[in-house]
Amino acid sequence: MAQQAIELRNVSKKRPNKVIGPLNLVIPQGYVTALVGQNGSGKSTLMSMLIQLTYPEEGEIRWFEEPHPEGLPLTLRQNIAYVPETSLAEENYWTAPEAAAFRRYWYPGWDQPFFEELMKRFEIPQKARLSKMSKGERRKFEIAAALAARPQLLLLDEPSSGLDPFAWRTMLDTLQQFVDDTGATVLISTHIVEEVRRLADYIVLMHRGQLLGITEKDSLFGAWNEVWVQAESEEELLELVAELPGTLRPRLETPGVGSFLARHFHQNEKRIRDMGVKVIKSRSLELEEILSLWMEGYRPDTD
Template sequence: MEERQAIVFDGVVQSRSSFKLGPVTLGIPEGFITAIVGPNGSGKSTLFRMALNLSKPDYGRITVLGNEMGGEDEHLIKQRIGYLAEGPFKLDDNLKACDKALYYSRWYPSWNVNRYQELLHILGVSDNQRMSKMSKGMRRKFEFALAISHSPELLLLDEPSSGLDPIAWKTMIDVLHRYMGQGGKTILMNTHIIEEVKRLADYIVFVAQGRVLGMYEKDELFGNWFTLYVSGEELTPGRLAELPGQCGIEAVGASSFRVTTGKALDAEEWCRLNGIAISSRQALELDDILAAHLQQDGLGSRVHETRGLFT
C-alpha cells in the first residue's frame, strides 16, 4: 500500500535576486513527524511559507492534504492546518493575547476553548497581557498553544523551541507526543535542536543552498552513519576508497585510518572480508551526518557551518 503524503512539493522552484530554491521534489508522509534540518539560509522557512501559499513558487506544484494550494477552497484547507512561524508578528504587538486568541478562534470551526485553556495552564502562560509585554519564551508558548488548540491535521512548526527554557521545552515535547497520540496527525518541523530531532522525528530531510540532499527514516539514518577506526598491513587511502558508503578518510597513524561511512554494516562486513581490523566505532551526530552530506554533494564550503549547528 502506497504511503499517503500530507504535503507534496513537485518540481518547485523559487528564484530571487540573492537566492534560488529548488527544484524541490519532496513528499512529507502523513501520520508522522518529519524534521527539516540544514544550515541557516537553506530555504527551510521558505518551504513552510510556500506550503501555506504565503510565498509562491515560480514553477512547480504544491499539494497539501490532498489539495493544490491557491484554489477557491484554500481557506478550508488552512482550517485543517496549524502553523507556528519562526518569529512573532510585529502587527500583533499591541494586541492583548486573549484578543488574538478570540480573533484566531473565529477562523477555525474545530477551535476548542477548553483545550486552549488547558494548554495555557500546562505551559504556564497568562493571556491577559499585551503581546509586546511578553518575554520571548512566554510569547512562544502562547503562539504554540494557538497553533494546536484547534487540533489540526497538519502542524507546521518553524523552530518551535526558540526562546524556551529547558522545562518549557520538555513540556512542549510532551504536548506534541500527546497530539500525535490522537492519530491522524502530521507534523513538519524545522529545528536546530538535535535532541528535538531524536525525541520527535520519524523522518529527517537534509537541505542546503535551496536543495534537498536526502530524506531518511531517523533510526535507519543514525544506525548507518559511523566513523570507523581501521588498520591493516600496508593499508592505504586508495584501498579504503572502495569501502561501502565511504565519504571521508583521514590518516591517524601508520596504516591506521579514520573512515566515515553511511553504510556501517556493509562497511564492517567489507573490512572483515578484506582482513582490515576495526579498533573502534563511533556513531555520528546529526551535524556530522549533515556535514558528510554536504561534502558528498560538493558543498564543502558550507561544511564548517554545520559544526555546532545543533545544540
Template sequence: MTNAIEVLNLNKKLQQFQLRDVSFTLPTGTIMGFVGENGAGKTTTIKCLINLLKKDRGSIKLFGLEQDSNQLAIKEQIGVVFDHIHFLEMLTPKQINQLMGAVYKTWDQQYFFKLMNQLKVPIHKPIKQLSSGMKMKLSISTALAHYPKLLILDEPTSGLDPIVREEILDLFLEFMQDEEHSILFSSHITSDLEKIADYITFIHEGEILFSENKDDLLYHLGIWKGSLEQAKELPDHAKVRMKETPFGVEILVKRNEVNNAFYLEKPTIEDIMLFYVKGDFLK
C-alpha cells in the same frame, strides 16, 4: 496511506537565492524534521507551502489537495508557527482567544485556556511582557486550539532554553497521539529532531540532499575514523563524504557496504549534516 504534504519539483527564485526542484513527501501520522543551515531554504520552502511566496514551478499538495486552488480549505486544517510571534504586542492571550474565535469555525476556547493554564502563560498580560518561551507557548497553543490536522513549524524551538524546549516537544508528541495528525518541523537544533522526528529532510543551498526515514538514515550510515592511508582500505562505493580533522580523516560510510572488521561510530543528525555541508567527496 495518504500524505499530509507532497511537494514535487518546487522551484522558486528569490533575489539572491533559489529553490531548485525541491521534492519531499510527509506521510500522514508522522513527524518530519526539516533541517539545513541558516539560509539553506527551509523558510522559503515553508512559505511556498502556505502560499506566502508564490511558487515559480512545481506542484504542492496538502491533504491531497492542490495548494493553489484550495487555499481556504487547507488553511482551515493547518496550524502554522513561526520563530517569532506575529500578534500585536499590546494584545493579551485572552484577547487573542477572542480574535481567533472569530477566525476559525472550530476554535475551542476551553482547550486554549487549558493549554495556557497547563503551560503557565498568564492570560491577562500583554505579549510584550511575556518571556520568549511564553510567547512561543502562546504561538503553539494558538496553532493547536482549532484542532488542525497538520502543524507547520518554522524554527519553533530556536532561542529557547532546554526546559521550555522539552515542554514544547511534549506538546507536539501529545498532538501526534491522533494518527490523522502530522508535523513538518524545521529546525537547526538537530537534537530536538532526533527525539521526535520520523523522517529527516535535509536542504542545502536550495536543494534537497536527502529525505529519509530517520532510523534508516542513522542505522545505514556510520562514521569511520583513521588516517588517509588507512582510508584506502575502505571500498570506494561505501564512502559518502569525507572530512579532514587534525588527527586524520573522518569518513561517512554506508554501513552495509563496509566489512564488519571496520569499527564504525553511530552518527547523529548533526554529524550527517556537517559531513554533507563541510565534507568533500572522496575518490
C-alpha cells in the same frame, strides 16, 4: 509511504540573491517530518509557500492531493495551523485570552479547554499584552494556540526559538502527545538536532535552496561509522580502504592505527577481518555528523 499531506512538483521561488528550487517533495500524512538545513537554505521560504504567504513562480503545490493555485479554500485553512518564526504584529496589543478569542472565531475545531490547559502547562501570562511578553512566553502562546485549533496540518517554523530548556522539554512532550492523540501531520523547520531526534519520523534536508531528499529518521542511525583499524602506514591504510566500498576520509592517526568513515560498516566488518586487518574499535556517527555528510553529497541510503 503513507498518503500525501503535501506534494511539491518542480516548485521554484526567486529570492533577491538566489533561487529556491526546483523542489520536488512528498510529505507523508500522519507523521512528523523535520525540515533541516543551515540558515538561508530556504526552509522559511518553503514554509511560507505552504501557507500561501508567498507563491512560487513555477511548479505546483498540492495539499492532501489537491492543488489550489487560486488560494487555499477556507475549509482547508481551518485545518492548517502555522507558527511562523516571527510572531504576528497584528496581535501585539492583545492579551493571550483576547488573541485566542479572535483565533477561535476562525477555527471551528477550536478546543478551549485544551487551550486553557496549555496556558497553565506553559505558564503563559494571562493579563500581559503579547508585545510585553518575553520571546519565550510569546512563543509558548503561539504553540498553544496552534495546537488548540486542532489542525490536520501543523507547520512549525523554528518553534523552540526563545524557549528555555524547561519550556523546550515541555513543548517537545506536548507536541509528541498531540501527534499521538490526533494523528496530525506536522512539518517542523528546525536546526536543533535533538528536536529532530525526539520528534521526527522523516527528515527532509535543504541545502542552498535545494532539497537533498527525504528519508526515514531511523534509517540514519547506524548508517555511518567511524572505524579504527591496525595499520602500520598510510599506504597500508589506503590499500584497505580501496577494497571497501563506501569509505571516506582515511587517516593515519598514529603509527600503527588508522581510521576512516564507513557506510554500513556491519556489512563490511567480516570482510575486513577476513583480510587479516584488526578492528580496534568503531562508533556510530551522531545524527548531526550524518546530516553534515549528507550535505556534502554522501546520502546515507545510497551505495
